[in-house]
Amino acid sequence: MSVLADRLGRQAPAWLEGSLPLTPVQRRALLMITRCRTPALGGHVYRCTESTRTDFSYHSCHHRACPRCGGTNTTAWTARQTARLLPVPYFLVTFTVPEVLRDAFKTRPDLLHDLLFRESATALQSVAAVPRLLGGELGFVGGLHTWDRQLQYHPHVHYIVVGGGLSRDGKKWLRARQTAWLLPVAKVAAEFRRRFEAALSASAPALHPGVPAGTWRGRWIVHSQPAGSGENVVKYLARYVGRTAISDERIVSADDERVTFKYTDSATQQRKIAR
Numbered sequence: 001m002s003v004l005a006d007r008l009g010r011q012a013p014a015w016l017e018g019s020l021p022l023t024p025v026q027r028r029a030l031l032m033i034t035r036c037r038t039p040a041l042g043g044h045v046y047r048c049t050e051s052t053r054t055d056f057s058y059h060s061c062h063h064r065a066c067p068r069c070g071g072t073n074t075t076a077w078t079a080r081q082t083a084r085l086l087p088v089p090y091f092l093v094t095f096t097v098p099e100v101l102r103d104a105f106k107t108r109p110d111l112l113h114d115l116l117f118r119e120s121a122t123a124l125q126s127v128a129a130v131p132r133l134l135g136g137e138l139g140f141v142g143g144l145h146t147w148d149r150q151l152q153y154h155p156h157v158h159y160i161v162v163g164g165g166l167s168r169d170g171k172k173w174l175r176a177r178q179t180a181w182l183l184p185v186a187k188v189a190a191e192f193r194r195r196f197e198a199a200l201s202a203s204a205p206a207l208h209p210g211v212p213a214g215t216w217r218g219r220w221i222v223h224s225q226p227a228g229s230g231e232n233v234v235k236y237l238a239r240y241v242g243r244t245a246i247s248d249e250r251i252v253s254a255d256d257e258r259v260t261f262k263y264t265d266s267a268t269q270q271r272k273i274a275r
Helices: 003-019 024-035 070-084 099-107 109-128 185-203 231-241
Strands: 043-047 054-058 090-096 140-147 153-162 164-166 173-175 222-226 251-254 259-264 271-274
Touching: 003 024, 003 251, 070 231, 090 109, 099 109, 099 153, 109 140, 109 153, 109 185, 140 231, 153 231, 185 222
Parallel strands: none
Antiparallel strands: 043 054, 090 153, 090 222, 140 153, 164 173, 251 259, 259 271
């Protein structure tokens, strides 16, 4: 039995009946998790061919947020992405947005998550296309995270990026200029900021005026680091692509009032407890 699934199962009926405001996506996730491997989803009867013994197995929900079902999806995604890795160096590039934008993201997550993905990817390609920096088209795959290590709302995107790109005619491989450096992150961040503001103004004109003007002049954060062959980064992202934000292994205790869990402090890399 999953500790997390058990707790969600106890709390879900009250939440679904209105004790918490839920989005349609959250409501569907809770319904699927509470029905997973129960009579609500039916099942299969397995009969031994050499005896009269039978076993019954309930169906899984296969929802990406289900603590019981994420393992299979994670393994499959890891295998697919690992098979696509090229024999070249890779980088992990992370885009975050200023904290003052988080309320806007909560208001229109459907739109702003798309803008975060689209404009960060476009910013990467735009800077990489500059001849003196690389002059080529990058290849990368990204994963959206909407929480930090303490499970606080913190939308950001991780990209696994090849250490080089294709020339404009698609016939030549252009290596990154340095093994520990892909692109100037300050330039990428400035391009991302400019593009994101323009996209927000055009797509959600009612939200744009609510963002402090200094947001569009301040420093945005883009982080880039070497990632070797890329395999370890694929495994890292896989934890969040097909599974929930927290696993049973991190849960210290859980009851109807509180969940206590372990996390790694990003600044010190020390293990801590969140309550």
